[in-house]
Amino acid sequence: MLTISAAEVDQALTFPGLVETLRTAFRDGAVQPVRHHHAVERPDGAASTLLLMPAWTDFNAAGSSAGGHIGVKIVTVSPDNNAIGKPAVMGLYLLLDGTTGEPEALIDGQRLTQWRTACASALAASYLARKDASRLLVIGAGALSSFLARAHSAMRPIKSVRIWNRTPANAEKVAAALRAEGLPANVAGDLEAELGEADIVSSATISTTPLIKGALLKPGTHVDLVGGFTPEMRESDDDAIVRARVYVDTRAGATKEAGDIVQPLASGVLKPEAIVADLHELTRGEKQGRQGDGEITLFKSVGAALEDLAAGIAVYKALK
Numbered sequence: 143m144l145t146i147s148a149a150e151v152d153q154a155l156t157f158p159g160l161v162e163t164l165r166t167a168f169r170d171g172a173v174q175p176v177r178h179h180h181a182v183e184r185p186d187g188a189a190s191t192l193l194l195m196p197a198w199t200d201f202n203a204a205g206s207s208a209g210g211h212i213g214v215k216i217v218t219v220s221p222d223n224n225a226i227g228k229p230a231v232m233g234l235y236l237l238l239d240g241t242t243g244e245p246e247a248l249i250d251g252q253r254l255t256q257w258r259t260a261c262a263s264a265l266a267a268s269y270l271a272r273k274d275a276s277r278l279l280v281i282g283a284g285a286l287s288s289f290l291a292r293a294h295s296a297m298r299p300i301k302s303v304r305i306w307n308r309t310p311a312n313a314e315k316v317a318a319a320l321r322a323e324g325l326p327a328n329v330a331g332d333l334e335a336e337l338g339e340a341d342i343v344s345s346a347t348i349s350t351t352p353l354i355k356g357a358l359l360k361p362g363t364h365v366d367l368v369g370g371f372t373p374e375m376r377e378s379d380d381d382a383i384v385r386a387r388v389y390v391d392t393r394a395g396a397t398k399e400a401g402d403i404v405q406p407l408a409s410g411v412l413k414p415e416a417i418v419a420d421l422h423e424l425t426r427g428e429k430q431g432r433q434g435d436g437e438i439t440l441f442k443s444v445g446a447a448l449e450d451l452a453a454g455i456a457v458y459k460a461l462k
């Protein structure tokens with residue numbers, strides 16, 4: 143069995159390559175039971191969330207039981223980690239042979255998650271962001287932020303990456319690291335002003351109160367909501383939902399787990415039929431993406447086990 147580190151995941155993947163891998167994965171599908179979602183309560187701090195995310199090759203759809211894989215991701219999200227300088231998300235990915243169950247690889251799940259999450263956002267943006275989108279606003283300066291900047295920059299002609307964060311010093315660190323790679327990244331000071339100028343707003347925070355005020359968005363903006371993963375969490379307000387055509391990664395996940403979707407559905411601000419499409423429908427050409435340059439689009443992801451499976455297989459094949 144291979145043990146694959148974060149650095150090796152970085153060697154194995156490219157942003158355009160993984161976007162195309164995910165496009166194929168969502169089009170073809172996989173078996174992915176609803177993920178286990180457990181709260182690990184403790185008396186002296188915020189509860190951690192333990193997620194168990196299995197997926198495996200759909201042999202019935204593939205028509206043969208050769209060549210498949212089974213994968214399971216174990217992830218924790220511990221909000222208090224930020225205060226001690228650690229990322230909130232930790233994880234491991236185990237890839238098994240699809241027929242025999244033989245272990246194939248144990249992969250750094252944190253890094254695999256960063257790659258596949260950013261590339262799922264970029265995949266959505268390939269249908270939903272304007273082709274000429276050049277100004278990217280990243281909200282949050284955690285582990286995902288630089289991956290989102292790189293992934294969106296791989297799919298659209300980004301000329302300016304603005305990074306806004308609750309703690310500006312952390313935004314400066316991310317911007318400096320991106321500049322060192324040649325990306326045109328700078329810290330954003332005034333979030334409200336930035337929202338009115340961005341072509342793509344990509345948000346990955348642990349916020350429970352909306353940071354994105356929809357009234358401030360300009361026509362043509364694409365909003366990419368990555369952070370919220372419980373019904374209580376929210377990164378955008380109702381105005382954003384009302385003004386946008388709304389898309390999700392998977393209908394089952396987003397309508398159950400994402401406060402940005404669950405709360406407006408509960409209040410009636412968003413009707414279930416107003417969720418235009420998920421990534422399966424977009425990649426299969428069953429539903430349309432952006433319809434015009436003036437439209438505001440909004441994509442909400444909570445993550446799908448088939449993304450981990452597809453990314454894990456891509457890493458394993460590149461390195462074995």
Ligand SMILES: NC(=O)C1=CN([C@@H]2O[C@H](COP(=O)(O)OP(=O)(O)OC[C@H]3O[C@@H](n4cnc5c(N)ncnc54)[C@H](OP(=O)(O)O)[C@@H]3O)[C@@H](O)[C@H]2O)C=CC1
Nearest residue numbers: 230282283284285286308309346347348349369443444445
């Ligand atoms: N959709 C998906 O598929 C996935 C979603 N996620 C989610 O994305 C989010 C970000 O992940 P990651 O980058 O790894 O996390 P990190 O812990 O590395 O970073 C968290 C970021 O959120 C900011 N933040 C925390 N609390 C607040 C708040 N109350 N208001 C505003 N900003 C806040 C932090 O700011 P500061 O620097 O000031 O502390 C920091 O920028 C998490 O919620 C995670 O669960 C993760 C993986 C996959």
